[in-house]
Amino acid sequence: MEQVDTNSKSRAAKNIVVTGTAQAWRFVTGFLLTVITTRLLKPSDFGILAMVATATALIGLVKDLGITQAIIQRSTTTPSQLNSLFWVSVLASAGFALILAGSAPLLASFYDEPRVELVTIAFGLLVLLSGPQAVPTAVLTRDSHFNQLAIVDIASATITFALGIICAILWQSYWALYASAAGGTIVSAAGIWLAARYRPGLPKFDPSTLQMLRFGWHVSGFNLVNYFSRNSDNILIGRFLGSDQLGLYDRAYRLLLFPIGQLNGPIGQVLVPLMSRIQSDAARYRSTYTEAVSLMMLTAQPGILCAVICAPELLELLFGAQWVSAAPMFQWLGIAGLHQVMTSTTGWLFLSQGRGADLFRLGTYSSVITVASFLAGLKWGAVGVAASYTITNYVALIPLIWLAAGRRGPVSSRDLVNLAAPHAVAILGAGVALEIIRHVLGTVTPIQMLALFFLSYLAYLSVILLFETKRELLWRGARMFSKK
Template sequence: MAPWPNSRERLNRRYIAQESSGSKVDTNSKSRAAKNIVVTGIAQAWRFVTGFLLTVVTTRLLKPSDFGILAMVATTTALISLVKDLGISQAIIQRSTTSPSQLNSLFWVSILASAGFAVALGASAPLLASFFDEPRVELVTVAFALLVLISGPQAVPTAILNRDSHFNLLAVVDIVSATITFGIGVTWALLWQSYWALYASAAAGTIASAAGVWLSARYRPGLPHFDSSTMQMLRFGWHVSGFNLVNYLSRNADKILIGRFLGSDQLGLYDRAYRLLLFPIGQLNGPIGQVLVPLMSRIRSDATRYRSTYAEAVSLIMLTAQPGILCAVICAPQLLELLFGEQWMPAAPIFQWLGIAGLHQVMSSTTGWLFLSQGRGADLFRLGTYSAIMTVASFVIGLPWGAVGVAASYTIANYIALVPLIWIAAGRRGPVSCKDLINLAIPHVLATLGAAAVLETIRFTVAAITPLQMVALFGVSYLVYLCVILLFGTKRELLWRGLRMLRPKPS
């Protein structure tokens, strides 16, 4: 093995060569982006399957209160996971080139930030246990603080792999870590039927992911050197991190309020419904955004290509996710009983309300790609602040009616206030306008309404839905949705172009 200095010198030469050549990314190849999405999507599909199976197995083996305890801790730990690198990952991905000294500076800043957040999380453990009036929360919080230290150093190498389109390597890391997470989680849930089984699976996945990223990346940290470009990247990262902070606080205030005022049982029901709904949305938006944000950052000066790239990706996401979410919402009582058992039936109305909000979030959540790829960190932070105020207010309004009331109030606020706010803010600047977003969404709105009408008609004519009929209903939802979408020429063209890009070229 080469000694450390030579390894670093080779890395430096590689980045110097990138600087001199402009570090050109294959910006004129949508087919390459499509293939990267497929590779990343395969890994995320495996993560979805293993995560979904882990959810089903652990939900059947553990009690709602076990999930409630983890949800109390996760509200804080997941927040820290979002902001612990101060947005440095997105700052690196958004830049076409970075020097070794800039990367080193950002790496050490991320290390110090992660260490500080880990200490803060550990110190907050007694306060969290006191706030939720649940002594078991204290030790679990300290345990998660250790995971913050382990995951912190991987921010910069992961960002480099993303920016340089090493999605094959990242896919392998995702598949391996997801498999280990599933294996450890199931094993410990069978042997140790407590909330510690959930922590064990999270710890195994974190360690496996960190090890995989460092083995895959060629980056080796050196001495930091701060310049004006580094400070600009840090400012952009701070704005992104600020958005993540306020966005996460608003999205998790519901769990904090329910846990504090309604107890761990109600929180467990709410958390399972919330995760069952949002997990597949994240698995779709994650891999596509991971590929598209670097690409869109390079082509933002070409308005036509930028718009078409975004429109194709969002149309694909909505076509993939919305029919499934719609069917799950309409058949929620039967679906939850089938997956989790009769004890989870009270979560059905919560799931239905959140699912109605999820239908628009499939698209609205992608507007973050516009802000990030255009370098609009400050705009993103302002939008996050306004959205957070509205979201938390909706939770407080719905709290007197229990967990179902929180979900209902949140969904109503989404359609009345949040959707217009997000779309107007995203379309104020840049190649994609608010009108473009509306035109993009209208065919999918009509397709959703058409599929909903057919599914409701079938549901009222069937006395009881069997598992086989449930599968058939999902198929009907996708079929009707697709038939309506194909009535629009722009959507037919998008789908045809997507199929042509994925079709292998003759040798």
């Protein structure tokens, strides 16, 4: 059993590397595309796309009705079940495409920008095109065909980049940005269908199919309420505090979100289908989850901690002196980010165990608490919003999430506490060391910041090694790496 478990974790590690490589390529090409097109196009071109982005992002969260996750969660599905889910996803994407296109005149009127109308209709066509990908993508993910998915992702990102640059040079219009998105969507759709062996047939609904649809609807419901709670801070700050405060807050939030998203995305894509298949083996399931999350915290938390402590110098180095006033917001949000490295992964437990209804309820409760924290902090400005959100996270959201996640399944609430406790001690130890040095240095130069970054990892690792479970984890990881 130990050998089988080791082999499965080794395959998972390889799949994470493959998926992470594709995501890294998408990030690099996306960053370069943003820089180059910003120089070629006018600010108003990006403004028009931004006006459409809120509606398209919302549609993108719910357009497949959670069918992708419903298929991934099942170890096996019958052809008739896949056919039924496929045609439901096609009808759903067609419906959402019509809704988006129908909202075009309203969006144009709301923004008082006639050009928004045609662009919104054009994005509706992309929703219609991407919808049928849900089932074949889910099948490839569930069956661990991550090499094929990575190739498709890299090809799509490359076409998006190349087409965006070429069209921006030729057209110098916001339509270049649309053409870039359209090219990537078309390549992705074609690649998925070439890689997948699935071909749709006639639907036949059975009780299991309906159960999968209910699970998917609950996942979509969670995505919906989570979307509103995650964006309500921007809405409130923009409405009551103005664009300057919103700009500072947005940059601070996005800079913090980057390392968490880069870890959570590729690892979750690999682990959720694996955990779905092994959930009957409680010990194996528990060790797979806890070890993956431990490694994520080891990777991300020392870096976030150093960024929080050196926030003024970091923001000035990356964005310029005009962004230093965002440092207090970044520091408060960074303190919340230290625990979100772990709590953001609890969704894997709900999804892999098929607990869609529990996930939706948790999302609803968490959204109400989150929005209330934003409202409570609004009177103290954007810094108050960030501070209120962070305090609420530690006082209310962490206990709520851990209790809900550990209420059922192989990973209990006690397991989550035991998982987090050594890392919390390591954060405190490394934080004290960095704060003492930071106080002695005063203003931190870029070279000194780099030294503090390495010191943060060294101090954190020194404390973690005091715990036997973490020593064993690092030792197993080192042995696994040495065998490759």
